[in-house]
Amino acid sequence: MLFLFAAYKGVSVGSVEYINKNNPDIWILQRNAWNILRGTSMLPLKQMNELKMIEGVGSVSPVLLILSTVKKEKPIATVYLAGFDPKCELGGPPEITEGTIKINDNEIILDESFAKKFGYKVGSKIYLQQDTLSVAGISTGTNALVIQYAFVTLARAEMLLGVPGIVTCYLIKAKDKRFVQNIQDSIKSKFNDVEVYDHETFLKNNIKEMETGFLPFIFTIAVMGIVVLTTILSLILSINILEQRKDLAVIKTLGAPKTFLPGIVIKQAMAISFAGSIVALILFFPLTYLIEKVSPEIKTISSLYQVISILAVVIAVSLISSVVSIRRLRKIYPMEVFK
């Protein structure tokens, strides 16, 4: 559960890191498009000059996003290919760990986890559809778990798409934050077929999109985990009650208050759960390290909040299991001790 929680956080943060770290003031997409993770947006490249002319606009960066298959010797993986203009301020990888961001049309930048997983380094040759490109850089903040970003020049992306003069979105940086609202209003009045978002709204849209796809999956696994945990704990407690049947009957005979025996069962449930939680906590970090080593695309983010949440779940599971098991106490009769 802790791992699921950490993986969920890792996905929800990691999948939008590209959007977050590019940090433009305004995002422009085709009408009715509201995110770039799972949606189509096509805008004419010629709009770029018109956008630059709007008062207060500092820079306009076009990005063309397409899904593409990357090959080494045989097809191996799909990447979310972002064509950007290296001369523009935004649109490229948010951070480069190795190599350069200034690429030419025959070069590509790969995500760090993707490169690790498939053994690419700066200088490696890579086959992108019919073309051979050279890996010029390795980036971070470009891992969306189910898919990783790769970066080529806008011109190369257009060639791969086969339809020139089309981009997915524009990233606009205002000369001053005070101009952002005016720029948005101007774009809306000038272009009919576009959606204009400020950065925060667009980021939230993408997080929401990611969560709607990923959360139910995590939720289902978590619920199954809770049900299994509750069942196992109930069984352990029930077996414990059966094993201690005679002792419990003695305690009843000796005049234990009504709450005493249920209290023992709850304490046992808590003790078992917390012991399990401590073991889980101890194992969590080495296991996470191991998983991330084996599958670099899996990124986890853990926090104290997660640990506290899991402990709250553990307490709830303990109480539910106790309630189920406490019912067995009713079938222990004090008379048993006289036999």
Added chain:
Amino acid sequence: MINHNLKENLIELINVSKIYANNGHETCAVKDVNFELKRGEVTLLLGPSGSGKTTLLTLIAGLIQPSSGNAYLFSKDVKDYSRKALQMTRAKKIGFVFQTFLLLEHLPVKENISMVLRFAGKNRRKASETVLNLLNKLKIEYVLNKFPSQLSQGEKQRAAIARAIANEPDLILADEPTANLESKQGLEVIKLLCSYAKESNKGVLIASHDLRIIDYADNIIRIEDGMILKN
């Protein structure tokens, strides 16, 4: 100074019968039983296995209800006790000595004894003091922190008696207290129970088939097939 009424009936059974029904078949465990137990008396319920001794003990402890007749416990019909009142009565006014000691194996002796004191509402500190005094009195203070599995049979039975008298109950119910002991140890236990009854003016009811106890009992009730033969 003991202020109890010396003639007070701790137990009084009037025409008590207990019938168990099982799959439409009825078994009469005890039939028309009459007897009483007063303060300061040791009563021996003598009879072979399956004679109804255990049923009578559990009836008296309020663990089961009679099918007919009236069982008075501390001058009140057990039918008139609420569940909580019976639990408090067992905790405060009745001490139990079981055939196989039935000390809780996973608790040290001090916890076994202090548990009944806590059931009776005593706080932890007071309970600890009482336990130590009791063990000193019974000359087994060295078993305080030992677990039952570390004790000899004699030590176990003394610890069980310490638990039974910890709350200075008005009544002790002992179920075959000598069954698992050598004769010397068995008699020692009976003497302890007798001295408790006499010195503290309490009642002791011993259910047993051990004829050696006869000499120590004030009253002997012979029971067979659920009926009292001789009182």
